Amino acid sequence: MDIKEVITITIKNNLLNLEKNIHEALKRSGREGDKVQIIAVTKTVGVDKINEAIELGLTNIGENRTQELVKKFDIIGNKAKYHMIGHLQTNKVKTIFDKITLVHSLDRPSLAKELNKRAKKNGIIIDTLIQVNIAEEESKFGLKIDEVIPFIEKIINYENLNVKGLMTIAPYVEDAEEARWVFRELRRLSEVIKEKDYTNVKMDILSMGMTNDYEVAIEEGSNMIRIGTGLFGQRK
Template sequence: MDITVKDNLLMIKQNINRALQKSGRTDDDVDIIAVTKTVGIEQINEAINAGLYKIGENRVQELIKKYDIIGEKVEYHMIGHLQTNKVKYIIDKVSLIHSLDRLSLAGELDKRAKKSNLNISTLIQVNVAEEKSKYGLRVNQVIPFIEEISKYENIKVKGLMTIAPFVEDPEEVRWVFRDLRRLSEMIKDRNYENVKMDILSMGMTNDYEVAIEEGSNMIRIGTGLFGKRNY
């Protein structure tokens, strides 16, 4: 018998509950963002029917295509690197941008949001492990960056996002999640305008349990839900 998205989701939820219990966060919720990169509409509908209403896309083009077919019955999250010249295509379609990582992007988001009379919710992407292959600010750049962008009235920073290095044993990247949580707490204490630290988006298929143990309340799951894909 084929394993369905519903089966996978049930297992993920059990793992989430175990990680929450382990960390003493039994009253907390963890949002699951279904990463739908290269996933077809049929499988996305299967995920929706299983109760997943937040989908994450890495590419603007694919997000727009899926938005046109699926419509507004789900929340769209932009989780990949966002080029400044693509902002105009998604500003009115996304609930949350996970990958704010530079001033030029902040300026464009604010400009387009103002023009559309919107507030745009974002997370700041932090490259905690300072991997050359990944986007995001270094930990020591985040507070100066926030001090610059907090003046933008139409950008609402909701928290932080990171992608840990891919390793066989997720214990090896526990420090990444711990450091992001500490940074989040530090920012929270400073009470910046237009800046909240409600969301810690960290953890993917390979490491989400460790991420939750370290404070994550939003995980991005692709392979764990839909199986391995050929990119």
């Protein structure tokens, strides 16, 4: 068996396990039949592995760094949809705005302004999620809960920017149950925003849950999870 076959079998088995756990989490939370989108996190993952994942139907890939996203886009092309899941510097928007399906990390007015400007200039709409730092960790980016609605009202007139939902990263904990409150708070916030019925703002997506806590996130309403280690194994 060659290395390519080993990679394929490993990713396939990991994906089957992931899909089984997703199904069970949906069942536990009374959401059986709902769709949970898997974003395959490809930070430091080689193109060969990514191509194998794409062959298995994992066509949504998430990158943390603009440089790595551009490099992979140039090789892989339109076989995948690219998600910017890491902190996005305003001066890097110009390198990726035309390559991305979704920005998960909208967290400040200057970034919203730049995304809208690039989109308007090129006659496109950019879909985004607002990143919320629920636990207010100093090591993470994102708006505090009470900053989100004022932020939305500040960017509401950006016609080339669509807010599709919210994203959060829970603190790393050994027991995922300890992160449940974070996901619950994000869901509550999305419900409050939905009731306000803003133009260009939908709460269709809750991007929350990673390899160590995605089952709890799904139980609390997540419909988009970001999985790296759970698909590709530990990073070297």
